[in-house]
Amino acid sequence: MKKIAVVGAGFIGRSWSILFARAGYSVSLHDRDTEVLGRAPAFIDTSIAELISLGLLDDATAVRERISTGTDLAEALAGAVHVQEAVSERLEIKQAVFAELDQLADADTVLASSSSTIPTSELSETLAGRGRCLLAHPLNPPHLVPVVEVVPTPWTAPEVVERTRGLLTAIGQMPVVMKKEVPGFIVNRLQIAVLNEAFRLIDDDCIDADELDKAMTHGLGLRWSVVGPFDTIDLNAARGVSHYVEIFGEMFHQAMKDRGEPRRWSESSIKAVEETMRTRLPVEEIPDRQAWRDRKLAELAVLRARSEQAEAEDGE
Numbered sequence: 334m335k336k337i338a339v340v341g342a343g344f345i346g347r348s349w350s351i352l353f354a355r356a357g358y359s360v361s362l363h364d365r366d367t368e369v370l371g372r373a374p375a376f377i378d379t380s381i382a383e384l385i386s387l388g389l390l391d392d393a394t395a396v397r398e399r400i401s402t403g404t405d406l407a408e409a410l411a412g413a414v415h416v417q418e419a420v421s422e423r424l425e426i427k428q429a430v431f432a433e434l435d436q437l438a439d440a441d442t443v444l445a446s447s448s449s450t451i452p453t454s455e456l457s458e459t460l461a462g463r464g465r466c467l468l469a470h471p472l473n474p475p476h477l478v479p480v481v482e483v484v485p486t487p488w489t490a491p492e493v494v495e496r497t498r499g500l501l502t503a504i505g506q507m508p509v510v511m512k513k514e515v516p517g518f519i520v521n522r523l524q525i526a527v528l529n530e531a532f533r534l535i536d537d538d539c540i541d542a543d544e545l546d547k548a549m550t551h552g553l554g555l556r557w558s559v560v561g562p563f564d565t566i567d568l569n570a571a572r573g574v575s576h577y578v579e580i581f582g583e584m585f586h587q588a589m590k591d592r593g594e595p596r597r598w599s600e601s602s603i604k605a606v607e608e609t610m611r612t613r614l615p616v617e618e619i620p621d622r623q624a625w626r627d628r629k630l631a632e633l634a635v636l637r638a639r640s641e642q643a644e645a646e647d648g649e
């Protein structure tokens with residue numbers, strides 16, 4: 334059985350472990366904090382039970398037995414074909430961890446960072462094995478959201494990108510491979526563009542946060558979960574993208590032409606959104622709402638799996 338090392342046993346590391354173990358890998362889950370490691374099995378069991386209840390996993394025992402935990406980094410890395418780093422989001426911590434990983438891991442082991450914001454070039458530039466380092470950034474929680482942004486540094490070997498793409502596909506994730514590093518990678522850049530406009534609409538007193546969220550969850554977001562933005566416009570005009578641009582391009586340009594530099598999110602619009610959100614959801618209920626969100630994501634994963642299976646059977 335091939336082995337994966339997951340370094341950091343917080344939210345993201347635990348979730349990665351389930352994904353790799355579900356795909357048949359043996360997983361060494363490492364953290365320097367014994368308390369975190371002690372709590373990890375219970376978190377993993379809860380997530381596995383949810384996956385089982387939704388029919389997204391058959392054999393809980395096999396998955397649990399493939400995951401071991403430990404504080405000895407060298408032991409965790411021994412024989413691993415891939416290291417998925419998921420330690421705290423602090424530059425100096427990640428730099429120190431990557432230096433250790435590069436020293437301790439086998440020479441052809443891929444070293445992948447889960448960082449949401451730190452480009453892997455900043456963690457690997459001075460390392461002897463920098464060619465095997467890259468970013469594999471999941472969305473939270475990885476075991477329910479398939480997309481993983483794969484971002485090479487200027488010195489990542491192309492073969493490392495392809496191996497990572499292959500591994501992520503094999504464990505049931507959806508790798509999205511970028512050509513180069515850019516701040517915010519892909520998903521956060523798109524999210525920032527939407528948030529910039531959303532805060533601006535609040536600032537200009539065009540809408541309140543409740544109504545705006547509905548426009549996304551019952552409209553744009555619903556559609557985007559089936560077709561991406563380019564696919565959307567290709568299907569919204571009889572002759573595809575160019576035809577769509579012919580019809581709507583000028584109007585869209587006029588609507589946004591005064592944008593220039595993005596406006597800083599104003600204190601007043603942040604306060605207005607905060608007030609709406611706290612009326613909707615008291616702070617102490619955020620953990621319950623997170624669990625509700627994850628449950629909904631899992632239900633959508635079930636629907637998607639059924640739909641894809643039916644489509645595949647139709648095609649046979």
Ligand SMILES: NC(=O)c1ccc[n+]([C@@H]2O[C@H](COP(=O)([O-])OP(=O)(O)OC[C@H]3O[C@@H](n4cnc5c(N)ncnc54)[C@H](O)[C@@H]3O)[C@@H](O)[C@H]2O)c1
Pocket residue numbers: 340341342343344345346363364365366369418419420421422426430447448449450470471472473
């Ligand atoms: N939480 C999210 O929504 C999310 C989403 C995608 C990616 N990420 C990224 O995943 C990474 C982990 O995030 P998280 O939310 O799981 O954080 P977390 O705080 O839950 O877990 C981080 C873990 O790293 C451990 N750690 C710190 N220094 C260490 C070291 N030197 N050696 C071993 N373990 C060490 C900590 O003990 C902690 O358990 C971050 O880079 C973050 O940007 C987070």
